[in-house]
Amino acid sequence: MEARVRIQNASKYFGKRGEITALRDVSLQVMPGQVFLIIGPSGSGKSTLLRSINRLETLSAGSIWIDQDEVTNPHGDIRQIREEVGMVFQSFNLFPHLTAVENILLAPTTVKREPRDQALPRARRLLARVGLSEKENSYPSQLSGGQQQRVAIARALAMNPKVMLFDEPTSALDPEMIKEVLDVMLDLARDGMTMLVVSHEMGFARAAADSVVFMDEGQIVEIGPPERIFDAATEARTQKFLKHIL
Amino acid sequence: MAEVDKTGRPQITISDGALIPDRAEKSLFSAWRISFFGAIGLLALLPILSPTPYLDILRFVPDGILSTFQVTVASILIALIIGLFTGLGRVSRITIVNRIATIYVEVIRGIPLLVQLFYIYYALGQFVAVPRLTAAVIAMSVCYGAYMGEIFRAGILSIPKGQMEAALALGLSRGQAMRKVILPQTLRLVLPPIGNEFIALLKDSSLVSILAVSDILRRGREYAATTFRYFEAYTVVALIYLVMTLFFSKLVGIMEERLEHRGS
Ligand SMILES: Nc1ncnc2c1ncn2[C@@H]1O[C@H](COP(=O)(O)OP(=O)(O)OP(=O)(O)O)[C@@H](O)[C@H]1O
């Protein structure tokens, strides 16, 4: 089977002279339907890796593929690839001037130019799926953090993506709202969505992740099933980090 | 990286907004009320207390209000359009567009409005006969377009980076993201500063009287020149301007408050 997401020797340097290394020769393959959890200390390059997959960051070297499409090809149609990759941000980034349902409708009606009344039933189904049918006409400011993040997930799903990227989706949330968001993500994972999730939610990892990737200083240090990484990490850096966050 | 905006909406600090009523000031004798009703009271009282010359002045001068408004409204509308494109140019990633917009702003901001007014009227007048009112409107809108451009720029830049990223991640082009996501939010943000520019423009429009556009100031001058009632004429002129600007500053204040109450 072909990898859904294939990252080959990805490197990324920031700064005027490229003095900051965010990614150092990272390679990773995610098969269709797999869920990868990415963990690692602050500044280890987790966000940069995720943001390179839909080219919010441009790699300094290496290449990334979504199925047959090369994300890193500078002449490729990045917008078409972005339609196939949904992204959920730590800070939700809902559009504050639009209601929940309008947030979901924006991409289908703008990018795919679907007529509004044709896209509306789907948008409503997505809202129902994240349990927010009754919040259809609420503005983001009228929603709790957990509700906002669920709308953000529905918004990303509206383009029927093949892959979903989550960058610390629950770390801006109050503890009592984390579960409602993780439940939606679990549901997605069970549904066969290919997911890359930057998060330190061990429970979610054990329940849904096929692999846990530990990153440090821009490199993948260790990768394996959640049980092995959490309970029997072989690398000293992984053990140290896990002891720190547990 | 991206921070959660706990306080809600970003804000633009206003540099020229001394007239905007302080929202905390709710007392019966707020500075705004004293000035506004004081000015109206004086305008009503003076012709009663001394009908000559005030009654005459009040019959003569207000004709200029129409011209003042024509210049102000036409200029602000054109300045808005110029400003929108200038603002977009100032944040553009295309170097040449960015450079042109920036040069325009720098040049205009470096030349006094009065000089611009003369320049456009007389310099343009060498080649084409521009009607006074048109010259006045061109000069005012070109000038205010530059300031408006800076407001739009500040507005666009104050929208959190995550908004553009979320839009791009959904597959929108930069242009679509600008139109559907960034500008609608910017518009809400820049309305109060634009209101301030409107008030500033209303006041600056008195400069066009030197092109013999018969605005409020010009009418006052004409009256004074024939009757030598300089003090009385200019008192009325000043009070009329004051009432108008205070009225609009109140409107801007109310608008600002409304915008703040509506969900961010
Ligand atoms: N736009 C940027 N400009 C300069 N340096 C950057 C930029 N974005 C990231 N970096 C640097 O790249 C490195 C990796 O950052 P990244 O955000 O990917 O880490 P992270 O693992 O997501 O960290 P965190 O857990 O804090 O979110 C860090 O050293 C960071 O300072």
Ligand SMILES: [Mg+2]
């Ligand atoms: Mg990060």
